Amino acid sequence: MDQAIAIVDIGKTRSKLTLWAPDGKLRREFDYVNAIGVQRPRQLDLNGVGGWLKRALAHAARLARITAIVPVAHGAAGVLLAGEAPLCALDYEAAPPREIAKAYDTLRDPFEATLSPRLADGLNLGAQLLWLEQLHPETWPKSGGFLLWPQYWAWFLSGERASEVTSLGCHSDLWRPLEHRFSDLALSRGWAERLGPLRGAGEALGPIRPALADELGLPFDCRIHCGLHDSNAALHAARGRAELADRPFAVVSTGTWFVCLAAGGAGPAAYDPAQDMLANVDVEGRPTPTARFMGGRDYEAWMGAALGVASDPELLREAAALTDWSRAPGPLRATRAALELARRTDRALRLVAAEGPILIEGRFAADRAFSVALERLRPNQSVFHGDMADGVALGALRLAATAGPDGLAGVLSGRLS
Numbered sequence: 040m041d042q043a044i045a046i047v048d049i050g051k052t053r054s055k056l057t058l059w060a061p062d063g064k065l066r067r068e069f070d071y072v073n074a075i076g077v078q079r080p081r082q083l084d085l086n087g088v089g090g091w092l093k094r095a096l097a098h099a100a101r102l103a104r105i106t107a108i109v110p111v112a113h114g115a116a117g118v119l120l121a122g123e124a125p126l127c128a129l130d131y132e133a134a135p136p137r138e139i140a141k142a143y144d145t146l147r148d149p150f151e152a153t154l155s156p157r158l159a160d161g162l163n164l165g166a167q168l169l170w171l172e173q174l175h176p177e178t179w180p181k182s183g184g185f186l187l188w189p190q191y192w193a194w195f196l197s198g199e200r201a202s203e204v205t206s207l208g209c210h211s212d213l214w215r216p217l218e219h220r221f222s223d224l225a226l227s228r229g230w231a232e233r234l235g236p237l238r239g240a241g242e243a244l245g246p247i248r249p250a251l252a253d254e255l256g257l258p259f260d261c262r263i264h265c266g267l268h269d270s271n272a273a274l275h276a277a278r279g280r281a282e283l284a285d286r287p288f289a290v291v292s293t294g295t296w297f298v299c300l301a302a303g304g305a306g307p308a309a310y311d312p313a314q315d316m317l318a319n320v321d322v323e324g325r326p327t328p329t330a331r332f333m334g335g336r337d338y339e340a341w342m343g344a345a346l347g348v349a350s351d352p353e354l355l356r357e358a359a360a361l362t363d364w365s366r367a368p369g370p371l372r373a374t375r376a377a378l379e380l381a382r383r384t385d386r387a388l389r390l391v392a393a394e395g396p397i398l399i400e401g402r403f404a405a406d407r408a409f410s411v412a413l414e415r416l417r418p419n420q421s422v423f424h425g426d427m428a429d430g431v432a433l434g435a436l437r438l439a440a441t442a443g444p445d446g447l448a449g450v451l452s453g454r455l456s
Contacts, residue, residue: 040103040104041060041061041103041104042060042061042103042104042105042106043058043059043060043061043066043099043102043103043104043105043106044058044059044105044106044107044108044109044436044439045057045058045059045096045099045105045107045108045109046059046108046109046111046431046432046435046436047092047108047109047110047111047192047266048111048112048269048431048432048435049088049110049111049112049113049188049189049192050073050112050113050269050294050295051073051113051294051295051296052072052073052294052295052335053070053071053072053073054070054071054073054088054091054092055068055069055070055071055432056068056069056092056095056096056099057069057429057432058099058102058103058105059432059436060103063436065429066102066103067099067102069091069095069098069099071087071088071091071095073087073088074087076130080129080130080133080170080174081129081130081132081133082127082128082129082130082133083116083128083129083130083188085118085125085128089195092192092195093251093254093255096108096255096257097254097255097256100255100256100257101256104258105257105258105261106258106260106261106262107243107261107262107263107264107439108196108247108261108262108263108264109264109266109435109436109438109439110189110190110192110193110196110263110264110266110435111189111266111267111268111269111272111431111432111434111435112188112189112191112192112206112266112268112269113188113268113269113295113296114164114188114206114209114210114211114268114269114270115131115161115162115163115164115167115209115210115211116128116129116130116131116164116187116188117164117167117185117186117187117188117191117206118185118186118188118191119171119175119178119179119183119184119185120183120184120185120186121175121178121182121183125191126175126178126183127171127174127175128188128191129161129167129170129171130161131160131161131162131164131167132160132161133160133161134159134160134161135160135161135166135167135169135170136170136173139166139169139170139173140166142169143163143165143166143169144157146165146169146224146228147163147165147212147222147224148212148215148222148223148224150310150312152215152217152218152222152223153212153213153214153215153216153222154216154217154310154317154318154326155208155210155211155212155214155317155318156210156312156313156315156316156317157312158210158315162210163210163211163212164187164209164210164211164212164213165211165212165213165222165224165225165230166212168180168185168213168228168230169228171185172228179233180228180229180230180233183233184200184233184234184235185230185233185234186200186201186202186234186235187202187203187206187207187234188206189203189206189265189266189267189268190202190203190206190235190265190266192266193244193263193264193265193266194235194244196247196248196251196263197244197245197246197247197248197263198245198248199244199245199263200235200236201235201236201237201238201242201244201265202234202235202236202237202238203237203238203239203240203265203266203267204216204219204237204240204320204322204324205240205267205268205271205319205320205321205322206267206268207221207234207320208268208318208319208320208326209268209270209271209319209320210317212224212225213225213230213231213234214320216318216320216324216325216326217326219324238265239265239322240264240265240266240267240271240275240322240438241264241265241322241438241439242264242265243262243263243264243265244263244264244265245262245263246259246260246261246262246263247259247261247262247263264435264438264439266435267322267434267435267438268319269292269294269431270290270292270296270298270300270319270329270431271319271320271321271322271327271434272430272431272432272433272434272435272438273290273292273298273400273401273430273431273434274290274292274300274302274319274321274327274434275321275322275434275435275437275438276400276430276431276433276434276436276437277290277302277398277400277430277434278302279433279434279437280398282396282423283395283396283398286303286395286396287301287302287303287304287393287394287395288302288303288394288395288396288397288398289301289302289388289391289393289394289395289396289397289398289420290302290397290398290400290430291384291388291397291398291399291400291413292400292401292430292431293334293335293399293400293401293402293403293404294335294401294402295333295335295336296331296332296333296334296335297331297332297333297334297335297380297383297384297387297403298319298329298331299329299330299331299384299387299388299390299391299393300319300327300328300329300391301327301328301329301388301391301392301393301394302321302327303394303395304392304393304394304395305392305394306328306391306392307328307390307391307392308392310328311390314330314390315330315331315332316328316329316330316390316391317329317330317331322438328391328392329391330386330387330388330390330391331387332383332387334380334383334384334403335402335403337379337380338376338380341364341372341375341376341379342372342373342376345369345372345373348369348370348372348373349370349373349406350370350373350374350376350377350406350407350408350409351370351373351374351407351408352374352407352408352411352412354370354371354374354408355374355378355408355411355412355415357371357374358371358374358375358377358378358408359375359378361375364376373408374408377403377406377408377409377412378408378409378412380403380409381409381412381413381416382412382416384413385413385416385417388417393420394420395420396420396421396422396423397413397417397420397421397422397423398423398424398430399413399422399423399424400424400429400430400431401429401430401431404424404430405424410422410424
């Protein structure tokens with residue numbers, strides 16, 4: 040049976056498992072639409088995703104001998120554990136009670152130390168942890184553990200606990216990236232010691248749990264990697280491109296969120312937390328200037344019943360003159376929406392002082408009107424999309440290639456366009 044690596048990508052809206060051959064070719068993809076939690080407070084689809092993942096892995100195991108699994112997941116999420124039992128996985132769109140939010144404002148480290156702005160609802164992971172102290176006082180933080188979202192799935196598969204800097208550095212208020220250490224908040228409240236030992240994103244935590252291997256038909260020596268934050272996986276994929284090596288560049292990671300990351304260059308003169316500017320932390324622990332907006336969700340609202348209709352770069356001029364989207368036919372509406380996304384992306388790239396080529400990855404990498412509009416807005420920078428529709432998976436795959444014996448070092452050798 041041929042060998043393969045599985046990448047598990049737990050997104051905010053959808054989850055996906057992709058199976059990759061040793062030559063870097065995509066063999067199979069399995070998708071799952073995450074359920075919106077009915078619990079109060081609102082929680083992530085922990086059981087649904089877990090059940091789907093086991094089914095997908097069992098199916099994948101019949102197609103290839105899976106030698107490694109790398110989990111990737113969105114930020115501002117984690118799971119409270121009591122021993123081996125998961126208790127709670129708060130959705131970052133759940134708003135903590137007003138008294139919790141007010142208390143949290145007095146406890147968090149200054150922005151200059153964490154480069155993590157104060158965000159709404161539970162988008163600061165530290166605010167979720169303070170809330171959990173009230174929701175589960177018998178467990179957190181006295182004896183319970185808390186695993187960041189990618190590392191929860193690594194633990195789910197391997198039984199080994201870990202924490203990792205790309206998720207710690209994703210507007211969590213738990214990490215000081217310039218000092219490469221936990222924040223004073225995380226240390227003073229005893230949270231840091233409950234998050235698991237720090238491991239590298241590409242490190243193999245261990246083999247798969249024997250019981251899972253037996254249940255799913257996976258090899259008992261299938262190694263489980265620590266994993267990482269999804270936008271940072273896309274950035275890591277970009278760093279494997281010859282066209283971007285040894286020069287400043289920017290990545291626009293597109294999905295529910297549009298995350299614009301500036302790698303290299305002089306960087307912004309200052310971070311403005313009021314503009315949703317922050318520093319993400321890359322796999323090497325380096326602060327990376329970032330600006331974001333919820334482009335994918337806005338796009339769905341703009342498109343309404345026309346969602347799924349393709350845009351057309353030939354319609355950009357006409358789309359720019361539109362004043363009433365609701366009356367526009369599908370292709371024109373899609374083009375107008377793509378233009379608006381390009382304008383917002385241009386603004387975010389200006390905020391982070393992006394230099395050099397711009398690489399679009401994710402859901403909108405194939406939207407030609409979006410990339411053409413962005414090229415026109417930023418005529419002094421090249422805009423690439425290439426085969427980066429799944430840059431998140433490719434970045435995780437690149438980690439596995441360099442961390443193990445799978446011979447995948449050339450997985451990102453394809454040309455950009």
